Amino acid sequence: MPKTASLRPRDSAAPHRPIASLAGLLCEWLPRQRWFAGRDQPVTDLAVLSMTELFPGCVHLLVHAGQGGAPAPGGASPAGACYQLLLGVRKRPAPHLDRAFIGRPQDGPLAGHAVYDALHDPRSAALLLERLRSPGTAGPLHFEADPAVRVPGGLAPRLLDAEQSNSSLVYGDAYILKVFRRVQPGTNPDLEVPEALAAQGCTRVPAPVAWFRTTEPRPATLGVLQPFLPDASDGWTLALRALATADDFTTEAHELGQATADVHLALATAFPDADGGENGHTVAAMTARLEAAAHCVPALAPFVPGLRTAFGALDGDDAGPPAQRIHGDLHLGQVLRAGPDWFVIDFEGEPSRPLTERRSAQSPVRDVAGMLRSFDYAARQRRPWHPEWARRCRDAYCAGYATRAGWDPRQEHALLRAHETDRAVYEAVYEARHRPDWLPVPMAAIERLAVREG
Known part of the structure; x- marks a missing residue:
């Protein structure tokens, strides 16, 4: 198994120290992502709002990407926004993760390690599903599920390549997990509406079976798991x-x-x-x-x-x-x-x-x-x-x-x-x-x- 690195902070006085050496790499990487709203403007500063280690070698982040200037015309990205990241860290990543590569920090506790978008990593994606299958908490993160639905384990994950404003993982052609990249406080309509329509007996919308959310820095929906329609x-x-x-x-x-x-x-x-x-x-x-x-x-x-x-x-x-x-x-x-x-x-x-x-x-x-x-x-x-x-x-x-x-x-x-x-x-x-x-x-x-x- 590829060697992974722990992202736990070295001391409580600097809870976000491991990410400090990543700021420059993320400022360059974020504007190149399809789901990043302000791709026509550089990221001028990066603030960590929440950091949680989900499992060894994978950390969950909420960051505020600051972009100088006034809001763009037409309702586009304002001077900054909150984004959800799942970062993987390995000493020597597998070749299939090349496209997910973010960079190698030059200093700090992650110096010399390869940092990448963990949603491209089948191991991390599989472990994320396990968290959804077993409701519970990890720091400010809450994993919840419909008790009437049993999601089987061992479903092979694949990340959809379609260009969109979020990232979607398909598990065994049975379920699809939408991970919201741009996060705003409150309940996301993509959880609220399908859940309410399912209660009405409306079959036109796949009902959510599991989801996860955060309580910090403010309550917000982070992702929703729903049935996947493979032949659609x-x-x-x-x-x-x-x-x-x-x-x-x-x-x-x-x-x-x-x-x-x-x-x-x-x-x-x-x-x-x-x-x-x-x-x-x-x-x-x-x-x-x-x-x-x-x-x-x-x-x-x-x-x-x-x-x-x-x-x-x-x-x-x-x-x-x-x-x-x-x-x-x-x-x-x-x-x-x-x-x-x-x-x-x-x-x-x-x-x-x-x-x-x-x-x-x-x-x-x-x-x-x-x-x-x-x-x-x-x-x-x-x-x-x-x-x-x-x-x-x-x-x-x-x-x-x-x-x-x-x-x-x-x-x-x-x-x-x-x-x-x-x-x-x-x-x-x-x-x-x-x-x-x-x-x-x-x-x-x-x-x-x-x-x-x-």
């Missing part, structure tokens, strides 16, 4: 496959609309006292995001006056369906199809948004608008562009939604336009910063939405 395909992959083979996707879109409505109905029942707050402050927030985005993406500037009119619908007396708990970041990548059924996943919402905002009641039209934008994105992945494919899918999705919800999103034209506009503005900022070649996709929607329709 995400909606984005299925949509692109249909486009590539010129297949119709309206049946799937119609059924997806029904699934979305089922989840919305269950959410309304599970959270009857959700704190609303639509209309007035929503209009102000959308307008502020638009104006900030125009500074970040100059191409938006000519369309700002027209886009601003879209938000007026939220100030009217007819505000559409009541505000309630929603998904918050719904698109084709957040749904899975296994056999004939659609499942909805990833209720965390946009990690860059405050947790209180993500847990607040909002119009269900926001989720619908997110999915409609996703159909447009999919259609534009093929050349020539297929606008009719997107239109048919959008209509089928709304029709399916109406059969379950009792109201048709297409009849809330002004409200739908407002939420589509807000989503397209967000997309324009994201693409300008991360995928400039994709900017024409939201800009095409911006041009359409800037003109008052109907």
Whole structure:
């Protein structure tokens, strides 16, 4: 077995001494990670908020990565954020851990040891599952589980390679553990919502079977274990496959609309006292995001006056369906199809948004608008562009939604336009910063939405 090093502090007066020599390495490593929110800015300082040795050779950290400067436009990373790290330490790591390598400290108690992201290490990943299988505590960390579910031991772990804002481990194609990288105080919606929907008997969302959290520096959710659907395909992959083979996707879109409505109905029942707050402050927030985005993406500037009119619908007396708990970041990548059924996943919402905002009641039209934008994105992945494919899918999705919800999103034209506009503005900022070649996709929607329709 590879030799590991203990990360226990040498004395109580310097509880975080072992990590002090790592600060420089982590400041360089963090901005290169897909899940790090502030990749366009350097990490200027690093503060350890919590440090717990889970087992020999693996330490759990919560760190505050400070980044100088004001918050970026469009709601992106502010001047710093809290991140969850699991670090492995070995004298001579195995070759398969090369891609997880962070560096070798030059001094301190870890001098000469290789430090790496422990989630890439099958041994560490397997031991993490064992902690979840045996509820208990490790310092400020609390491992908890549904007593009605028995998770078997010995499940082989593998880390998913998909680019996302968190890290996910699959165990034996039976369970998936999402480790939240960016941590905010409070209960994460990706634990709170599936747990509440399971209590309602909603089968559209996999129920959590185990989770872990911290009590320091403030209570927060750190990870959630749920059943894995090994034979499922995400909606984005299925949509692109249909486009590539010129297949119709309206049946799937119609059924997806029904699934979305089922989840919305269950959410309304599970959270009857959700704190609303639509209309007035929503209009102000959308307008502020638009104006900030125009500074970040100059191409938006000519369309700002027209886009601003879209938000007026939220100030009217007819505000559409009541505000309630929603998904918050719904698109084709957040749904899975296994056999004939659609499942909805990833209720965390946009990690860059405050947790209180993500847990607040909002119009269900926001989720619908997110999915409609996703159909447009999919259609534009093929050349020539297929606008009719997107239109048919959008209509089928709304029709399916109406059969379950009792109201048709297409009849809330002004409200739908407002939420589509807000989503397209967000997309324009994201693409300008991360995928400039994709900017024409939201800009095409911006041009359409800037003109008052109907």
